[in-house]
Amino acid sequence: MSDPSSIPSVDYGRNTNTTDVLIIGAGISGMTTAVDMIRRGNGRNFIILEKGNQVGGTWNDQRYPGCCCDVWSHLYSLSFEPNARWTREYPGQEEILDYLIDIAQKYQLYKHIRFNTSVEEARWDETTNTWGTVATRLGGKDSEFGDKYTIRSDFLVSAVGQLNIPKYPEIEGLNSFSGKVMHSARWDWDYDVRDKRIGVIGNGATAAQIIPEIAKVSGDLTVFQRTPNWVIPRLDRPISPSMRAIYSYVPFVRRRYRAGLMDFRESFFDAVFDTNSPVHEFIGASSKDHLATQLPGDANAELRRQLQPHYAVGCKRVIISDDYFPAFARDNVSLETSKIERVTPNGIIVQSGKEHTFDFLILATGFKTTQFMYPMKIYGAGGKSIEDIWPSGATAYLGMTVPSLPNFAMLYGPNTNLGHNSIILMIEAQALYINALIKAIKTSKSKGASLSIRPKEAVVHKYNGEIQERLSKSAFADPNCNSWYKNEDGLITNNWSDTVVKYQQRTSQIDWNDFEITGATHSGLKPQGKESWHRVVEETQVSNAMLLTGLLATAGVLATRFILKSSLKIR
Template identity: 40%
Template sequence: MSPRVVVIGAGFGGLGVVRALRERGLTDITVLERADDVGGVWRDNTYPGAACDVPSPLYSWSWAVNPRWSRRYSRQPEILAYLRETADREGLLAHVRTGVEVTSLSYDEAAALWHVATADGTTYDAEVVVSAVGQLSNPAIPAVPGAETFGGPAFHSAQWRHDVDLRGARVAVVGTGASAIQLVPAIVGDVAAMTVFQRSAPYVVPKPDQGYRPVHHRAFERFPWLLAAERRSWFWLTERFNAALGGRSPISRPLLATLRAAWRLTLRHQVPDADLRRRLVPDYPLGCKRLLFSNEWYPALAREHVDVVTEHVTAIEPDGVRTSDGRLHAADVLVWGTGFKATQFLAPMRVTGVGGADLHELWSDGARAHLGLTVPGFPNLFCIYGPNTNLGGSSIIAMMEAQAGYVAQVVVRLADDGPHALAVRREVAAAYDREMQSRLADSAWSGCSSWYVDGPRITTNWPGLVAEYQARTADVDWDDLEEITA
């Protein structure tokens, strides 16, 4: 009998799981998506300038290469269209139920299945549950005193207000992360004045972007090996960067030094004002936060009507943003470019496993999961893009495809052997976690204060190469798993 599978989330991760299951003949799959459409982060992030910072030949499913990308670094509308069209062509959308928000997961030991409760009161029962909500699904907005008193429109970059006209407005942007470096250059020409509030400066290097012309499309279609070669080339390059961040490669120091030199030259060339350059120098080693790519960020900040403020934001008032130096920075519109709650995995769902164990209580000092996928005491529950599977470079889709293949192997075993429950052995999970934290302690992320870190633990990032992760998940080690009985 084919196990019932509930997948939570219909972005690249969730839809990739559906495809991996269907490829193996498994069809009893229900995807629950809280929004009104598929797409994940590429559905939600519609802010001006939204684009991918990984080349599209690599940031795409390996089983659905696209010879007709309009440019190397595709923008949000094109990526979302690719996801939708590919999912439709593969028959994946038939499994998706939109507008369904999962509130809790509880394991029924007697029946060996999961009860999946939703906000509308409906409960779905399934032998297998796969959470594919990702690390970038819940916006993070700081608890700044007085935020609710702001007199104008205020919104997060992932909840962009397209009905707000920014022409001639004074705009305050809080945050200088991956979203901010795209949206600020996209709107800077429309606004009357812009104030960018920076807690810590990012490292930004040139983006090797280019448009693909019809001649490229024809060549990619006629000679598929050309597109495959570009994909392999970008994979090789990003793997070198992953190796440098992991700290276990002989090229780590030279490569990071080269990138730092490229950043410094870019900053000096694009920002003539010495005082502004000083404010844009990061106060942490390269690698602590994601390296950002842009040809427009520094020139945008150097414009006369833009001010970069490094003083701490202490309050929001009806007329603007007040900082620790006592100054009130007037603003008509407030944009939060403050990223996501990346370390709060599976939140805000409540997850209860064997013996009533609460997953979030177990993760109170930081999330952990064997291979980033599975947790002892939570049988037949899997996380896509779970703890310690994020990348400092390269395409997360490659990681999620590897995870989908692992999950599919387990579900096939459940189908072949009849209904039962499998969970990772505690000693196996503990040994894996020790390995991860030990390797991360030797990496570029060690000692960094950033969104990678949850307390004393680095909970988000993978310390090795994508190729290593693919090898470790390619074949399930059945000795790692144990049968869970009532």
């Protein structure tokens, strides 16, 4: 927000709880939406509420040992804010957080953010076409000003994502354990893990990063595995100072490298949506070879059998790691595949009756991914709650807008997660689309209209029918595995049904006929027809062979001109 006065005023100021746009969450999604407001001319009249103490979202929350990203650094960054200084091919948590802090500082987002603030509820007011959002101050001193207050906004954006509320396992006796219990998303670095007897419940992507790190210093370490995972090589390595210099001073090289990374990841889409495809077979074979290479010999035969999955590649998140399998070859690490019966004060009893004794339990059990916006209470048109709106699971038009929630949008919402590429590519497309909605409301308001914009029920129903039909034929729907992509009824609520490019193309225009628009005093204030904008095109447009041919041809032309010019001088 840009305050025209140097002192707080009743009508306007950074302390005022009235704004054009309220953004919930200061992670990548919320920050990208805010930056696009600035870049697209939608102004700075926005407020960002952040529950944590810093920007970064999941990259501020996740601080466990080994925490890193499974997408390449140069692909896990915003297209308009490339980072030539990445030090590794795959970024670690601290380096990603530094990158996001730099963006917040560059675009002066901090003055818009209210940290240590949670959202209790948001309620749509049909008389004013505005949202009333109840915010709770979590900080002790801030709460002295008033522990709760309401922010009034013309538009509401949920940027809380899918990976923000830890999921604790429902295991009998968990609260009776007398040792230390810690969820991976709430890591306590004051607790010394050295020489401790440690049990890890869960073996997904987070566990695969934690286990190799703590195995180096722990006493006995036992991993409780429900189902094995497909694991493929990571091949991570440092990026040399000379290469970082080239990325900095020869931007074309960096852009070309990013395009190649995007192309490669897009090609993995076939592995998920065609289980008979060569790509699917290639990934499966690569994982099996990886397992056999890292745990060779007859002595590891039983371990290889236990770690080999028997479901379609992509049904669960594929793990990218070079040190997960080798951790099980350590003398202090063991794999337990029997079902957990209950937790006791001393440890864990499995179905066979064996009791494992521990000092420390790590819950690497993920997040409440299918309960979007939980635990916020959202009330839309007619006072309809989000539970009433989504009785059978979360759905949204293009993963962003919901029929009963006017002037509302969400990022990283239902069916926008990826199993093959960088989520930032999706987030950028969503931020552009959402800013088109914001622009329409701001433009009409400047002309005296108070608009209400929400997608039509029939449009959303048709859209979700299309993507669920595609998803039902994908590896995500394999009945041989459970994953965080599905809700309790088996509905795939999290993942997108196509390539990133297809999503970018579909969200690079808005058809106002897909929306119910009310509140305009005359038709001239009501957006109509279709509106489009240029999507961010990052995939390779010209093949390397064609590029090389062009460079050689150009070199040939220049050489010919030089020879001719030299010969004329001789004459």
